[in-house]
Amino acid sequence: MRIKVLGCYGTEFLQFKSCGFLVDGSVMLDAGTIVSTLTLEEQRGIRDVFITHAHLDHIKDIFFLANNLFEDGGQGLTIYSTKEILQTLQQHFINGIICPDFTAIQQQDAYVLGFETMREGKFYPLDHGISIRAEKVDHNIEAVGYIIRSDYGHIVYTGDTGPTDHIWEVCNTLDKVLAVFIECSFPNELQELANLCGHLTPQTMTLELQKLKEQNCPVFIFHMKPQYLKTIQEEIDALGDKRISMLTENEVITL
Numbered sequence: 001m002r003i004k005v006l007g008c009y010g011t012e013f014l015q016f017k018s019c020g021f022l023v024d025g026s027v028m029l030d031a032g033t034i035v036s037t038l039t040l041e042e043q044r045g046i047r048d049v050f051i052t053h054a055h056l057d058h059i060k061d062i063f064f065l066a067n068n069l070f071e072d073g074g075q076g077l078t079i080y081s082t083k084e085i086l087q088t089l090q091q092h093f094i095n096g097i098i099c100p101d102f103t104a105i106q107q108q109d110a111y112v113l114g115f116e117t118m119r120e121g122k123f124y125p126l127d128h129g130i131s132i133r134a135e136k137v138d139h140n141i142e143a144v145g146y147i148i149r150s151d152y153g154h155i156v157y158t159g160d161t162g163p164t165d166h167i168w169e170v171c172n173t174l175d176k177v178l179a180v181f182i183e184c185s186f187p188n189e190l191q192e193l194a195n196l197c198g199h200l201t202p203q204t205m206t207l208e209l210q211k212l213k214e215q216n217c218p219v220f221i222f223h224m225k226p227q228y229l230k231t232i233q234e235e236i237d238a239l240g241d242k243r244i245s246m247l248t249e250n251e252v253i254t255l
C-alpha cells in the first residue's frame with residue numbers, strides 16, 4: 001500500500017492543509033484536501049472516498065473533486081461511510097444548496113456521486129485488492145475510524161477521536177497491524193479543550209496506543225492544529241518513543 005499525505009492538519013492555515021490521504025492512487029481517506037495538491041490526471045484516478053465524519057475539514061473537497069470530474073466528463077465517484085454520516089452529508093452539504101446534489105446528476109450512465117452505506121464491522125472489498133472496514137470512535141459528532149486490509153496486514157486510521165476503546169478492541173482481534181495513523185490535535189496544556197471537543201493530546205494519544213496489542217508497528221501522527229505544531233512536536237519528542245513520527249504534507253508512506 002502506498003499512502004500519500006495530501007493534507008494532515010486539523011485546519012487550513014498558510015501552507016498547512018486539512019486531512020486527506022490518497023491510498024494507491026484511487027482511494028481517499030477523508031476529503032479535506034484533494035484538488036489543491038493533485039493534477040487533474042491524478043484526480044481522475046480517484047474512485048472511492050471514505051469519510052470519517054462530517055466536519056468540514058474532512059469533507060470540503062468532495063465538492064471541488066466532484067465538480068472537476070463532472071466538468072471533465074469522467075466517471076463517477078463513490079462516497080463511503082455509515083448511514084448517519086452520509087445522511088448528514090446529504091442533508092447539510094451535498095444538498096443542492098451549498099453544493100449541487102451530485103447524487104442526482106447523471107453523466108455517462110452513472111451519477112457523478114454515489115453513496116455507499118457501510119455497516120460497521122464488515123470489510124468492503126475494493127477493486128485493487130484492499131478492503132476497508134469502519135469502526136466507531138469517540139468524537140464530538142458521529143465518527144468512525146477505518147481499518148484497511150491488504151495481503152500484508154492491516155492499517156488503522158482513527159480519523160478525529162478523543163479517548164476511545166472499540167476500534168482498538170477490534171484491532172486486537174486482527175492478524176497483523178502494520179501501522180497506526182492516529183490523531184493528535186492539541187498540546188498537553190490544552191487537555192481540557194481536547195476532551196471537550198473529542199480530540200487527543202500527546203499524553204492521551206499515548207494512552208490510546210497502550211490499548212493496542214501490537215507494540216512494534218510505526219505510528220503516524222496527524223490532525224495537529226498548526227498553531228501548536230512546535231509544542232506538540234516537542235511533547236512527542238519528549239516521549240522518546242521511536243515508533244512515533246509526525247506526518248508532513250506530500251510525504252509518501254509505503255507499507
Ligand SMILES: [Zn+2]
Pocket residue numbers: 010055057058160223
Ligand atoms: Zn478534523
Ligand SMILES: [Zn+2]
Pocket residue numbers: 053055139160
Ligand atoms: Zn472533527
